[in-house]
Amino acid sequence: MALDSKQVLDTREFKVVGTRVLRPDGVDKVTGKARFGADITAPGMLVGLVLRSPHAHAKIKSIDTSAAEAMDGVHAVVTAADFPNIELDDFTADVRDNCLAGAKALYDGHAVAAVAASSNHIAKKALKAIKVDYEVLDHVTDVDEAIKPGAPVLHEGGGNESVPEGSSPNIMARYEFGHGDIEAGLKKADRVLERSYKTEATHQGYIEPHACLATMGPDGQADLWCCTQGHYMVRNTCAAILGLDQGQLRVTASEIGGGFGGKTTVFLEPVAMMLAKKSSRPVKMVMTRSEVLRATGPTASSSVDIRIGMTKDGRITAAAAELRYQGGAYAGSPVEFGAMSAFAPYDLENVQTIGWDVVTNRPKQAAYRAPGAPMAAFAVESAIDELAKGLGLDPLEVRLKNAAREGTVASYGPTYPAIGLEATLRTAKDHPHWTAPLGENQGRGVACGFWFNFGGDTCVSLNITPDGTVTVSEGNPDIGGSRASMSMMAAEELGIPYEKVRTIVADTGSLGQNEVTDGSRVTFAVGLATIEAARAAKREMCKRAAMVWGIEPEAVEWKDGAAHPAGPNAGTHPPMSLAEIAEIASNTGGPIAGHHEANPEGAGVSFATHMVDTEVDPETGAVKILRYTVFQDAGKAVHPDYVEGQFQGGAVQGIGWALNEEYIYGEDGVLQNAGFLDYRIPVASDLPMIDTVILEIPNPGHPYGVRGVGETSIVPPLAAIANSVSAASGVRMTDLPMSPPKVLKAIQDQ
Amino acid sequence: MVKVKIWGSLAAFTDDQREVEVEASTLRELLQGLGTSYPGLKPQLERGVSVSIDGRIYNDSWFQPIEPESEVVLLARLKGG
Numbered sequence: 001m002a003l004d005s006k007q008v009l010d011t012r013e014f015k016v017v018g019t020r021v022l023r024p025d026g027v028d029k030v031t032g033k034a035r036f037g038a039d040i041t042a043p044g045m046l047v048g049l050v051l052r053s054p055h056a057h058a059k060i061k062s063i064d065t066s067a068a069e070a071m072d073g074v075h076a077v078v079t080a081a082d083f084p085n086i087e088l089d090d091f092t093a094d095v096r097d098n099c100l101a102g103a104k105a106l107y108d109g110h111a112v113a114a115v116a117a118s119s120n121h122i123a124k125k126a127l128k129a130i131k132v133d134y135e136v137l138d139h140v141t142d143v144d145e146a147i148k149p150g151a152p153v154l155h156e157g158g159g160n161e162s163v164p165e166g167s168s169p170n171i172m173a174r175y176e177f178g179h180g181d182i183e184a185g186l187k188k189a190d191r192v193l194e195r196s197y198k199t200e201a202t203h204q205g206y207i208e209p210h211a212c213l214a215t216m217g218p219d220g221q222a223d224l225w226c227c228t229q230g231h232y233m234v235r236n237t238c239a240a241i242l243g244l245d246q247g248q249l250r251v252t253a254s255e256i257g258g259g260f261g262g263k264t265t266v267f268l269e270p271v272a273m274m275l276a277k278k279s280s281r282p283v284k285m286v287m288t289r290s291e292v293l294r295a296t297g298p299t300a301s302s303s304v305d306i307r308i309g310m311t312k313d314g315r316i317t318a319a320a321a322e323l324r325y326q327g328g329a330y331a332g333s334p335v336e337f338g339a340m341s342a343f344a345p346y347d348l349e350n351v352q353t354i355g356w357d358v359v360t361n362r363p364k365q366a367a368y369r370a371p372g373a374p375m376a377a378f379a380v381e382s383a384i385d386e387l388a389k390g391l392g393l394d395p396l397e398v399r400l401k402n403a404a405r406e407g408t409v410a411s412y413g414p415t416y417p418a419i420g421l422e423a424t425l426r427t428a429k430d431h432p433h434w435t436a437p438l439g440e441n442q443g444r445g446v447a448c449g450f451w452f453n454f455g456g457d458t459c460v461s462l463n464i465t466p467d468g469t470v471t472v473s474e475g476n477p478d479i480g481g482s483r484a485s486m487s488m489m490a491a492e493e494l495g496i497p498y499e500k501v502r503t504i505v506a507d508t509g510s511l512g513q514n515e516v517t518d519g520s521r522v523t524f525a526v527g528l529a530t531i532e533a534a535r536a537a538k539r540e541m542c543k544r545a546a547m548v549w550g551i552e553p554e555a556v557e558w559k560d561g562a563a564h565p566a567g568p569n570a571g572t573h574p575p576m577s578l579a580e581i582a583e584i585a586s587n588t589g590g591p592i593a594g595h596h597e598a599n600p601e602g603a604g605v606s607f608a609t610h611m612v613d614t615e616v617d618p619e620t621g622a623v624k625i626l627r628y629t630v631f632q633d634a635g636k637a638v639h640p641d642y643v644e645g646q647f648q649g650g651a652v653q654g655i656g657w658a659l660n661e662e663y664i665y666g667e668d669g670v671l672q673n674a675g676f677l678d679y680r681i682p683v684a685s686d687l688p689m690i691d692t693v694i695l696e697i698p699n700p701g702h703p704y705g706v707r708g709v710g711e712t713s714i715v716p717p718l719a720a721i722a723n724s725v726s727a728a729s730g731v732r733m734t735d736l737p738m739s740p741p742k743v744l745k746a747i748q749d750q
Numbered sequence: 751m752v753k754v755k756i757w758g759s760l761a762a763f764t765d766d767q768r769e770v771e772v773e774a775s776t777l778r779e780l781l782q783g784l785g786t787s788y789p790g791l792k793p794q795l796e797r798g799v800s801v802s803i804d805g806r807i808y809n810d811s812w813f814q815p816i817e818p819e820s821e822v823v824l825l826a827r828l829k830g831g
Binding site (some may be wrong): 457 | 755757758759760762763768790793794797800802804805806807808809810811814821823824825826828829830831
């Protein structure tokens with residue numbers, strides 16, 4: 001029997017939360033009035049442009065900027081030598097080197113210098129006048145090639161203490177997780193599958209390119225406007241690199257045209273600030289699409305070896321994976337999360353994952369929705385599917401038989417509390433999609449996925465205005481509907497209509513530290529802080545009503561948007577509404593507000609199951625997505641439209657990753673497809689309506705049962721689509737993307 | 751004493767033990783104790799870790815209580831997109 005929302009949800013009845021209210025940013029966005037990063041202007045501003053390496057790997061022997069600096073209209077030229085000589089931690093030092101190359105250019109497109117000029121035309125001419133003396137070095141862009149003996153080395157001695165002696169110098173770290181005895185477990189299996197899988201690097205593909213505007217006065221005070229997933233992160237990183245006090249730099253986040261993890265770091269911002277400092281003028285920088293693809297973070301590419309043993313009745317006896325991820329030219333591919341999440345959906349006695357973090361001459365990877373997990377799930381879920389079908393078993397039943405449940409020791413170590421994987425599988429099995437007929441050259445695939453979610457530093461300030469409306473200030477750019485969700489939770493808690501609350505994203509001078517909008521954290525953590533801020537305001541309003549009534553504050557309770565006398569000695573005063581209390585606030589102690597600052601932990605893990613039908617054209621290898629259904633545990637869905645949008649968005653990005661998207665490098669190490677004509681993301685005409693089933697299994701760590709939903713939905717699609725295409729084509733697909741030439745070749749070679 | 755499960759590649763710094771014991775009643779004491787007892791873990795502890803305590807994951811909360819019988823698992827520092 002399927003579990004639907006009502007069967008699994010056991011929390012309170014909501015009035016606002018759970019409804020589909022109008023989004024507050026909708027009108028501005030559809031009428032073009034919303035101000036994105038590139039829309040910000042300032043009087044006297046200059047245009048900043050970046051000179052980028054044409055080589056995949058080269059020593060920078062010298063940079064001569066004198067001719068550029070002498071040009072009329074050029075106000076500043078900067079290179080890495082202009083950054084103050086500050087000792088930084090390894091992570092921030094890499095970010096600085098990625099913003100402007102130091103000793104070496106490490107990939108095609110690596111920034112080496114920047115100019116600020118009075119026009120775009122002059123800035124372009126100035127870039128051409130900069131003379132860089134490169135010593136071109138051998139390069140490597142493939143993860144498996146990079147760890148072979150004799151491969152070009154990016155950073156001698158760059159690996160950390162986890163890397164075994166004698167390993168390739170391009171290995172930066174090694175991770176190992178698991179428990180039990182793999183070899184003993186494999187001996188108990190009736191069938192053992194050993195298979196290798198590869199995925200290509202894909203870009204987050206946000207529509208809005210990176211953009212910022214920087215000012216920096218002679219008094220050391222600076223302002224920065226930018227599109228980012230975390231303006232506090234931008235402030236802290238820029239302050240560290242430039243040697244500023246964090247309090248002197250105010251960062252304001254613009255509207256954001258997508259991020260998906262790719263805007264959780266900085267690329268332009270420290271450079272714009274240096275140009276602004278050197279020129280004493282505001283400097284605006286906007287990337288082209290080509291720059292976005294060449295020089296901002298795609299995700300890692302991967303190469304994964306799997307060994308899984310299964311009994312005839314579908315029980316997995318042992319499961320092992322060795323994962324190699326290249327994260328571009330710097331340490332930090334998300335391979336540890338691939339290794340932790342690979343087998344997380346399953347209850348396994350014997351499990352081991354080993355992850356290798358590898359560097360290559362590619363752009364520094366940036367987080368991309370559930371970083372590292374989709375590639376691992378592609379390999380694991382493909383292997384389970386192949387084993388199940390080879391044994392004549394139902395792939396959903398096999399997953400149910402092995403599903404992790406409350407009490408399962410996860411492959412990455414902890415024992416699970418109550419989790420929702422089984423609910424997604426049972427709901428999928430009972431859904432009409434699972435038994436719908438398929439035609440010729442059509443196939444159906446399923447796969448599961450897992451992600452962690454977390455909380456992080458969070459501040460919310462909630463103000464009661466004199467007319468009884470409410471403003472909420474949060475410190476996280478609204479990338480997935482947080483202004484609506486926060487307004488809804490504030491309205492719910494205060495007992496007032498949603499329309500009476502407006503939420504804004506405050507600048508870094510207005511609130512304390514806020515973690516980046518990532519990790520599917522905002523609805524959970526900022527929501528929690530919003531509820532607590534509203535509760536603080538309610539306590540104050542009860543106190544004000546008590547003053548008016550001449551009773552103790554403890555004798556007042558808040559319900560339905562008003563203070564009510566409660567208890568035997570409270571009297572029979574008529575309720576005072578929020579608006580009535582707000583109107584007399586000046587007479588009862590002054591303005592009323594609530595705020596909450598915290599680092600909420602306990603976000604709760606999340607699971608999903610995806611089901612997809614595809615049709616493969618045997619003449620061309622083209623794949624068409626016919627039908628797609630997402631089943632995911634969302635905790636309480638605050639705004640179901642946004643939750644469905646997250647599910648659909650993850651599925652669609654997964655479709656692109658599975659079928660078409662890839663970074664294609666030439667033999668010279670130069671990116672061949674740095675534009676959306678050649679780097680093909682899915683468009684509406686490629687897609688059916690993505691159906692969604694929201695399972696509301698409350699998260700006990702949140703007052704309303706909310707858990708993160710933004711990332712898990714990109715974990716299963718790669719494997720679900722590969723399983724579907726493999727069924728439709730009759731040949732197992734193990735390399736992504738499954739582009740038409742690759743599928744056609746696989747069909748012809750079988 | 752609290753039993754702490756560590757991930758496999760850290761066992762090189764704990765005499766090949768996948769589970770170690772540390773005197774700790776809070777997360778802060780746990781991390782300090784691990785670093786003192788097993789100095790080889792310090793670079794990873796300084797880069798950052800997450801810790802699962804009875805199935806809930808903590809990143810930063812130094813004073814999160816840990817009971818002697820709690821299940822404690824050291825995890826790679828969680829990040830997201």
